[in-house]
Amino acid sequence: xxxxxxxxxxxxxxxxxxxxxxxxxxxxxxxxxxxxxxxxxxxxxxxxxxxxxxxxxxxxxxxxxxxxxxxxxxxxxxxxxxxxxxxxxxxxxxxxxxxxxxxxxxxxxxxxxxxxxxxxxxxxxxxxxxxxxxxxxxxxxxxxxxxxxxxxxxxxxxxxxxxxxxxxxxxxxxxxxxxxxxxxxxxxxxxxxxxxxxxxxxxxxxxxxxxxxxxxxxxxxxxxxxxxxxxxxxxxxxxxxxxxxxxxxxxxxxxxxxxxxxxxxxxxxxxxxxxxxxxxxxxxxxxxxxxxxxxxxxxxxxxxxxxxxxxxxxxxxxxxxxxxxxxxxxxxxxxxxxxxxxxxxxxxxxxxxxxxxxxxxxxxxxxxxxxxxxxxxxxxxxxxxxxxxxxxxxxxxxxxxxxxxxxxxxxxxxxxxxxxxxxxxxxxxxxxxxxxxxxxxxxxxxxxxxxxxxxxxxxxxxxxxxxxxxxxxxxxxxxxxxxxxxxxxxxxxxxxxxxxxxxxxxxxx
Amino acid sequence: xxxxxxxxxxxxxxxxxxxxxxxxxxxxxxxxxxxxxxxxxxxxxxxxxxxxxxxxxxxxxxxxxxxxxxxxxxxxxxxxxxxxxxxxxxxxxxxxxxxxxxxxxxxxxxxxxxxxxxxxxxxxxxxxxxxxxxxxxxxxxxxxxxxxxxxxxxxxxxxxxxxxxxxxxxxxxxxxxxxxxxxxxxxxxxxxxxxxxxxxxxxxxxxxxxxxxxxxxxxxxxxxxxxxxxxxxxxxxxxxxxxxxxxxxxxxxxxxxxxxxxxxxxxxxxxxxxxxxxxxxxxxxxxxxxxxxxxxxxxxxxxxxxxxxxxxxxxxxxxxxxxxxxxxxxxxxxxxxxxxxxxxxxxxxxxxxxxxx
Numbered sequence: 062x063x064x065x066x067x068x069x070x071x072x073x074x075x076x077x078x079x080x081x082x083x084x085x086x087x088x089x090x091x092x093x094x095x096x097x098x099x100x101x102x103x104x105x106x107x108x109x110x111x112x113x114x115x116x117x118x119x120x121x122x123x124x125x126x127x128x129x130x131x132x133x134x135x136x137x138x139x140x141x142x143x144x145x146x147x148x149x150x151x152x153x154x155x156x157x158x159x160x161x162x163x164x165x166x167x168x169x170x171x172x173x174x175x176x177x178x179x180x181x182x183x184x185x186x187x188x189x190x191x192x193x194x195x196x197x198x199x200x201x202x203x204x205x206x207x208x209x210x211x212x213x214x215x216x217x218x219x220x221x222x223x224x225x226x227x228x229x230x231x232x233x234x235x236x237x238x239x240x241x242x243x244x245x246x247x248x249x250x251x252x253x254x255x256x257x258x259x260x261x262x263x264x265x266x267x268x269x270x271x272x273x274x275x276x277x278x279x280x281x282x283x284x285x286x287x288x289x290x291x292x293x294x295x296x297x298x299x300x301x302x303x304x305x306x307x308x309x310x311x312x313x314x315x316x317x318x319x320x321x322x323x324x325x326x327x328x329x330x331x332x333x334x335x336x337x338x339x340x341x342x343x344x345x346x347x348x349x350x351x352x353x354x355x356x357x358x359x360x361x362x363x364x365x366x367x368x369x370x371x372x373x374x375x376x377x378x379x380x381x382x383x384x385x386x387x388x389x390x391x392x393x394x395x396x397x398x399x400x401x402x403x404x405x406x407x408x409x410x411x412x413x414x415x416x417x418x419x420x421x422x423x424x425x426x427x428x429x430x431x432x433x434x435x436x437x438x439x440x441x442x443x444x445x446x447x448x449x450x451x452x453x454x455x456x457x458x459x460x461x462x463x464x465x466x467x468x469x470x471x472x473x474x475x476x477x478x479x480x481x482x483x484x485x486x487x488x489x490x491x492x493x494x495x496x497x498x499x500x501x502x503x504x505x506x507x508x509x510x511x512x513x514x515x516x517x518x519x520x521x522x523x524x525x526x527x528x529x530x531x532x533x534x535x536x537x538x539x540x541x542x543x544x545x546x547x548x549x550x551x552x553x554x555x556x557x558x559x560x561x562x563x564x565x566x567x568x569x570x
Numbered sequence: 571x572x573x574x575x576x577x578x579x580x581x582x583x584x585x586x587x588x589x590x591x592x593x594x595x596x597x598x599x600x601x602x603x604x605x606x607x608x609x610x611x612x613x614x615x616x617x618x619x620x621x622x623x624x625x626x627x628x629x630x631x632x633x634x635x636x637x638x639x640x641x642x643x644x645x646x647x648x649x650x651x652x653x654x655x656x657x658x659x660x661x662x663x664x665x666x667x668x669x670x671x672x673x674x675x676x677x678x679x680x681x682x683x684x685x686x687x688x689x690x691x692x693x694x695x696x697x698x699x700x701x702x703x704x705x706x707x708x709x710x711x712x713x714x715x716x717x718x719x720x721x722x723x724x725x726x727x728x729x730x731x732x733x734x735x736x737x738x739x740x741x742x743x744x745x746x747x748x749x750x751x752x753x754x755x756x757x758x759x760x761x762x763x764x765x766x767x768x769x770x771x772x773x774x775x776x777x778x779x780x781x782x783x784x785x786x787x788x789x790x791x792x793x794x795x796x797x798x799x800x801x802x803x804x805x806x807x808x809x810x811x812x813x814x815x816x817x818x819x820x821x822x823x824x825x826x827x828x829x830x831x832x833x834x835x836x837x838x839x840x841x842x843x844x845x846x847x848x849x850x851x852x853x854x855x856x857x858x859x860x861x862x863x864x865x866x867x868x869x870x871x872x873x874x875x876x877x878x879x880x881x882x883x884x885x886x887x888x889x890x891x892x893x894x895x896x897x898x899x900x901x902x903x904x905x906x907x908x909x910x911x912x913x914x915x916x917x918x919x920x921x922x923x924x925x926x927x
Contacts, residue, residue: 189746190742190824190825191823191824191825191848192745192746192824192846212746212748213746233691234691234695236689240689241688241689244662244666245689247666247695247698248662248666257904261900262900263900263901263904264898264900264901265901268823269821269822269823269847269848269849269876269877270663270821270847270849271652271663271702271819271821271849271877271879272821272877273877273879273894273895273897273924274894274897274901274902274905274923274924274925275699275702275703275707275905275908275909275924276652276665276698276699276701276702276703277699277901277904277905277908278698279665279695279698279699279701280694280695280696280698280699282695283691283694283695284694284695300745300746300747300748300749301748302748302750303748303749323607326607326609326719327606327607328719329630329719329720329721329722330719331718331719368750369748369749369750369773369776369777369780371773371776371777371780372750372771372772372773372776372777375771375772375773376771376772428687428689428690429687430605430607430608430610430686430687431607431608432605432607432608457689460687460688460689461608461687461688461689462689495685495686495687496685496687497685497687497689497690497691497692498692499690499691499692500687500689500690500691501689501691502691503691504691504692504693508692512692512693515685515692515693516682516683516692516693519679519680519681520681520682520683520693522679522681523673523675523679523681523683523696523912524683524693524694524696526908526911526912527694527696527699527908527911528694529911530904530907530908530910530911531904531907542693542694
């Protein structure tokens, strides 16, 4: 599998600026490590460089930072003690699940601690009667559906679901192919136990809904690990639909496929999934999945309806009619589960298969209002020509979430930089069309530079208020999400001028 | 400042002295955008929910939010109070339908979060933080909303009976069945209860008939399909409000539905509940204030540890109790820190929220 190539070193845009609190002295860190060894056991505190290399990146490999140490607590109580120790030692930290995120959200901080949650992998309770599962953050996404199947399932299904963790899904508010109909992680989390950055434990929500008070649960989900660590997660599972019917329609152009999406949704059909692949991604996937898709088709549209058998049959005919009416050259209907799986294999192979046609790629996660699809795709075509690079398009068409894959050769002088610049222009084209910089991967370090294109100063200041309520000392995943470092008005303890203030790079709000 | 939309829920929350200044969203009544092809809309906070629904319906769409229909209730007010109706079963509460927000903060700045697309994880989700915050962090001035197609037809499977246990069991069976229900409710009034399971789409009636076949035990419930079901659901929704009496909202669970039904019967209350989540509204008719207070105390004890929040209640009752009920100290401490950040001087709807915020 190809790796996204190196696109330059440190993510910090401001030379010399450290987007996190002052780095503690070596002696303080050594004392902290001693304490961590007592809490988690000698073998669960990793300090050697060659072992730490495992954790230097998340799924976005162009960013690499070695933390001072990585610690692997075994349960919620150990997490609490680790965070408490960091708080007292004034050491910043980053929580990490499987490390499959695609925004650099779990990128370690130099001289900070990485808290690895993969040992917290117990499903604590399956309360099927109430349609709830309580689990630890290191449980894999797919394990939830396995635990409640075959009658029920957990709808958020990011394509990394075999490896990614529920804790990571909570941090990123993960989506997947089925969220147009079923919603996102945030719609399925009903309760959290959170260790706040000062080591206090707070319970938000529970199995019940509408707990009195602020919806801190809703604020926490998707906060990218900057407000604390979730140590216990209560989520909602739902009955599995009676049937699923799947087809793939092939069109000459992506514009036609886009029109089909608009018409399908316009007729009131809400597909369980509706995914589009362009010519380049079909060609790449075909080399890996061998589904016999036509290599000269301009676009393939996978439509899956699920629900009651009667409704699916009726609406499936509507979808076929619409695809044909819009000009589909061929509509293939999955006749059995094997054919359905093959269609999905094609879609899911798109990312890994890209390596067969390009040494490196750079993936984006922008969102546009669905109706603006044709003009944005036209703009991407222009940019491809201008930069002399190929862009493969795979996307969740229902909710307008594009995943343009900018193909390049990292060994060719300057091509990585050109690819990154091109990817940036695609992001801005999506923002100009009324969209967003990220639909499901998160801002992390990778997209924080684009935040000012979406949000102005007052908006960012409001975000910071929430941050300061949870983490006034800003030790939880500092340097992520926000485009520039910011401080909180009231830091507990004696007032000290922050190095950023001294350097004139930040001021207190 | 006291924020005011349609003024239909001013009696909710703790009784607090009226501040000097009332701020009305009455001038914010523009439906800014209805993006038909994208199934989204942008509305100012003062737009009446009913008016917005008419505009969406003209294009075959709806905002899947159906709290009790009271003339004049506004989109901003429904979101600020986190009110919801039966469609919540399928589509969630206001927090799940709001994709972007604009707020006026007490320091005079206007801040926004989210955007106008249905899938978006850029920045903190302040739209959820402000949903249900009762205007105590700032004033919602504008929201972007996700819309849904209006089903071509609707039909309801209706099961009736007088045994709370049988009703709860039938509701549970429907909740776990592979059916795509728009709503799944339980009701109770005057010794009689019902389970209402609503379907939409091209085959709404067929789906409702399939629902009647679920869990068909000898449970003594009568079963029928109602095609023209609007009135049925209007009545059900109306049970969430009371004029003169008192409404208690219980954050229940499916496994406690039978208990909640029995509590309703025991206190002579009517009940409307979402069977999937167990969220229930008990409406008690007008009574002496000491009796009303005793009833709240009893309900909180009988249904422990479920949270019982008093919504509609006469002023003398509100003055004598904390409508929000007992709270978790740690969660409340964190909420106070959030309040302190957004409204350090405590000028936004002071005193009405949890913990006197």
